[in-house]
Amino acid sequence: MCGIIGYVGAKPCASILLDGLKRLEYRGYDSAGLAIVNGRIQLRRSVGKLSNLEALLAEAPIEGSAGIGHTRWATHGRPSQANAHPHVVEDVAVVHNGIFENHMELRNVLESQGVRMSSDTDTEIAAHLVHQALNREGASLLEAVRETLKRIRGSYALAVVTSREPQTIIVAKNASPLVLGFGEDEMLCASDIPALLSHTRDIIQLEDGDLACITAGGAHIEDLNGRPVVRPMQHIEWSSVMAEKGGYKHFMLKEIFEQPRALEDTLRGRLHPEAATIHDYEIGLGPSALRSVQRVYLLACGTSYHSALVGRDYMESLARLSCNVELASEFRNREPVVGPGDLVIAISQSGETLDTLMAARLAKQRGAQVLAITNVLGSALARMSDGQFYTHAGPEIGVASTKCFTTQVAALLMLSIFLGRHTGGLTASRAAALIEQLTKAPQLMRQTLADLNEPMANLAKRYAHARDVLFLGRGLSYPIALEGALKLKEVSYIHAEGYAAGEMKHGPIALIDEQMPVIIIAPKDHHFDKTLSNLEEAKARDGQLVAITTSDAKADLARLSNDVFSVEPTDALLSPLLTVLPLQLFAYYVADAKGTDVDQPRNLAKTVTVE
Numbered sequence: 001m002c003g004i005i006g007y008v009g010a011k012p013c014a015s016i017l018l019d020g021l022k023r024l025e026y027r028g029y030d031s032a033g034l035a036i037v038n039g040r041i042q043l044r045r046s047v048g049k050l051s052n053l054e055a056l057l058a059e060a061p062i063e064g065s066a067g068i069g070h071t072r073w074a075t076h077g078r079p080s081q082a083n084a085h086p087h088v089v090e091d092v093a094v095v096h097n098g099i100f101e102n103h104m105e106l107r108n109v110l111e112s113q114g115v116r117m118s119s120d121t122d123t124e125i126a127a128h129l130v131h132q133a134l135n136r137e138g139a140s141l142l143e144a145v146r147e148t149l150k151r152i153r154g155s156y157a158l159a160v161v162t163s164r165e166p167q168t169i170i171v172a173k174n175a176s177p178l179v180l181g182f183g184e185d186e187m188l189c190a191s192d193i194p195a196l197l198s199h200t201r202d203i204i205q206l207e208d209g210d211l212a213c214i215t216a217g218g219a220h221i222e223d224l225n226g227r228p229v230v231r232p233m234q235h236i237e238w239s240s241v242m243a244e245k246g247g248y249k250h251f252m253l254k255e256i257f258e259q260p261r262a263l264e265d266t267l268r269g270r271l272h273p274e275a276a277t278i279h280d281y282e283i284g285l286g287p288s289a290l291r292s293v294q295r296v297y298l299l300a301c302g303t304s305y306h307s308a309l310v311g312r313d314y315m316e317s318l319a320r321l322s323c324n325v326e327l328a329s330e331f332r333n334r335e336p337v338v339g340p341g342d343l344v345i346a347i348s349q350s351g352e353t354l355d356t357l358m359a360a361r362l363a364k365q366r367g368a369q370v371l372a373i374t375n376v377l378g379s380a381l382a383r384m385s386d387g388q389f390y391t392h393a394g395p396e397i398g399v400a401s402t403k404c405f406t407t408q409v410a411a412l413l414m415l416s417i418f419l420g421r422h423t424g425g426l427t428a429s430r431a432a433a434l435i436e437q438l439t440k441a442p443q444l445m446r447q448t449l450a451d452l453n454e455p456m457a458n459l460a461k462r463y464a465h466a467r468d469v470l471f472l473g474r475g476l477s478y479p480i481a482l483e484g485a486l487k488l489k490e491v492s493y494i495h496a497e498g499y500a501a502g503e504m505k506h507g508p509i510a511l512i513d514e515q516m517p518v519i520i521i522a523p524k525d526h527h528f529d530k531t532l533s534n535l536e537e538a539k540a541r542d543g544q545l546v547a548i549t550t551s552d553a554k555a556d557l558a559r560l561s562n563d564v565f566s567v568e569p570t571d572a573l574l575s576p577l578l579t580v581l582p583l584q585l586f587a588y589y590v591a592d593a594k595g596t597d598v599d600q601p602r603n604l605a606k607t608v609t610v611e
């Protein structure tokens with residue numbers, strides 16, 4: 001995700017802003033920039049690494065002791081200098097993290113007023129709106145930002161400066177973090193604590209709906225209606241490395257806990273409950289392309305392949321489309337029957353996995369429509385595809401994919417709803433019910449993580465020395481079994497296998513004895529009774545049974561299992577979003593107990609750009 005830094009005080013601030021941005025580099029970015037108030041707004045922006053911005057500043061230094069800086073990880077508009085932040089409209093400069101949901105609507109309004117946009121970003125809209133509001137007689141920057149925020153829907157951490165009030169920064173927060181740092185006769189703001197630590201350890205974390213006016217002397221915080229708000233001051237003891245991980249021991253754990261927020265960002269602005277469908281403005285497939293879809297292929301590798309397996313159920317049951325799921329590395333090396341009439345959905349967190357790229361290219365060459373589900377805007381996969389559906393999970397730093405799995409699942413569910421409404425396979429009432437459940441899913445995830453974190457840490461201690469672990473599941477829980485096994489093996493180096501529970505009798509049952517932990521994913525769905533029989537069979541072989549279920553079935557499983565953990569019931573189609581969470585936690589805590597390099601496990605790369 002993007003990074004924000006702001007400074008107001010007595011010192012020259014260019015190097016302070018640059019230093020702050022460097023401390024946010026670990027989050028990933030594709031362009032950077034800063035704006036300093038020095039009589040007017042002075043702007044420097046560059047694509048690529050911060051060293052490019054540093055070189056630009058060395059060539060053309062800027063004086064001034066109040067300013068804002070930003071590292072951008074593209075979400076709307078490809079990485080480019082024009083799309084880099086800050087966005088400046090005459091004497092106003094804005095940096096923003098998050099997504100404005102109604103940016104298209106506001107862009108149309110501004111363009112109809114004759115405003116010319118100079119970027120593809122949603123953020124530029126805020127710069128124009130603040131500028132317009134400031135021009136109304138007597139408006140202060142605080143009032144102008146407040147007025148602007150009333151017109152904007154979505155998530156934001158925002159910092160705004162104007163040369164009309166050279167020693168003021170206005171900041172605001174909604175669903176994207178923003179922290180104030182209190183120095184000696186100087187104030188800072190940042191999207192993350194590490195950016196502040198070389199100046200101060202006294203901070204205030206803003207809450208959603210907060211708006212603050214900061215000057216060298218301190219901060220005045222209020223709500224969007226102008227009512228003063230008091231937030232507690234905290235003294236941070238973390239080292240800067242701990243601060244990068246948000247206080248978590250590893251990025252993997254941080255990213256597991258980020259999932260509710262990541263899911264909110266994936267859903268943001270896409271659900272259309274009134275029309276019982278999903279907004280189509282970014283899917284990139286026009287009505288005639290959609291009408292021609294006869295069959296869907298889902299292509300991916302690794303964890304993304306597991307989300308594709310979940311997606312197949314969605315495509316079949318909601319869109320009523322025939323759907324093949326393929327490992328990209330296999331697909332591209334066969335003679336697949338693919339061509340016009342096929343919609344190929346290539347799924348890749350990075351958008352750079354070579355096998356997925358090559359498989360998508362092959363399908364495209366043969367006349368299929370290609371739609372990318374990816375987390376990285378402007379990635380190679382996004383560029384070569386006819387349409388792009390971004391997961392907006394934010395950068396995933398841990399090699400083991402966690403938040404990108406759940407956001408891919410959500411993306412596939414949304415696309416299946418969308419296609420189902422087009423094919424007529426899905427009724428408006430069923431679509432509306434799914435959309436309603438989707439909006440509740442982030443909160444259910446939060447609750448699951450809070451309820452199961454400690455129990456999974458305790459379970460992991462007991463099984464950290466297992467040699468093998470078997471994961472079983474049916475239906476939508478089968479890909480979750482595969483994903484649980486993959487997570488465990490990649491971070492803990494324990495041999496783990498995921499199986500369709502119905503396959504157990506066809507071989508894997510031979511492995512089960514009193515030494516073998518068997519983790520069964522069995523939410524109360526229409527497979528439940530059959531999975532229960534599998535559990536009975538595993539128990540008869542003295543396996544160590546761990547069940548992951550829904551709370552309405554906990555009692556049924558308790559008599560058969562050594563341990564039972566439950567998530568809240570939801571629509572059966574959404575259960576993977578919850579049942580995968582305890583498995584991610586289990587893998588993480590086993591690895592941590594074994595002392596492996598959790599974030600960078602041996603032999604693995606985050607992005608596999610070779611065959």
Ligand code: M6R
Pocket residue numbers: 301302303304347348349350351352353356399400401402486490604606607608
């Ligand atoms: O970037 P991609 O989604 O294309 O990556 C695919 C796999 O390399 C990736 O999911 C890998 O399996 C992860 N390490 C799993 O945690």
